[in-house]
Amino acid sequence: QVQLVESGGGLVTARDSLRLSCAASGNTSSKYAMGWFRQAPGKEREFVASISGNGKNTEYPDFVKGRFTISRDGNTVYLQMDSLEPADTAIYYCAARRPGQHTATPLRTLYRSWGQGTQVTVSS
Numbered sequence: 032q033v034q035l036v037e038s039g040g041g042l043v044t045a046r047d048s049l050r051l052s053c054a055a056s057g058n059t060s061s062k063y064a065m066g067w068f069r070q071a072p073g074k075e076r077e078f079v080a081s082i083s084g085n086g087k088n089t090e091y092p093d094f095v096k097g098r099f100t101i102s103r104d105g106n107t108v109y110l111q112m113d114s115l116e117p118a119d120t121a122i123y124y125c126a127a128r129r130p131g132q133h134t135a136t137p138l139r140t141l142y143r144s145w146g147q148g149t150q151v152t153v154s155s
Contacts, residue, residue, distance in 0.1 A: 033057045033144040035125045040149030047153070048113045053125030053146060055106040061130035065108040066142060067101060069121035069151075076124070076139060080110060084133030092137065115153045122148040 039051040053065070062084035070076040080101035081090045089101050100111040108125060126142035128134075 033059070033063075033127050033130070035127060035144055035146035037123065037125045037146045037149040040123060040151045042152045042154065043115055045116055045153055045155050047115050048111070049115060049151060050112070051110040051123055051125075051149060051151075053108045053110075055108075055127060055144075058130050059106045062106075063130050063132050064128045064135045065103065065106075066126045066128075066135070066137075067108075067110045067123060068126060068139060069119075069123045070148075071121040074121075078137040078139065079123070081135035081137060082108060083135040088135050090135045090137055112151075115151075117153045117155045119151060120153050121151060123151050124148045 033055050034057045037053045064083050066081035067079040068076050069079050082101045086103045098114045102109045125146040127144040129143045
């Protein structure tokens, strides 16, 4: 089992930047893909970014391309968010696939472990 703890959320103004971090503990001997999702009030949890187990492949939805960048250092994953907009306001969750599953994916159901989330609020 992998435990995930997010940090780095906060209140910023539109066009500001923020970097989220997610530290994994527990079964960290195997590599696995990790991702970020977000959930705004009254909305479904949606995919934001994913990175493969070796860090070489990433995936993003169109609405964050060019603004958000996912990276990893071992089993710590980061989400650099630039040019933030009020529409980016949400709770951001880190997720990890099962150990040994390396492929980055936007499919929420393929992630086994989830963090508690960190609030990001962007004011206009």
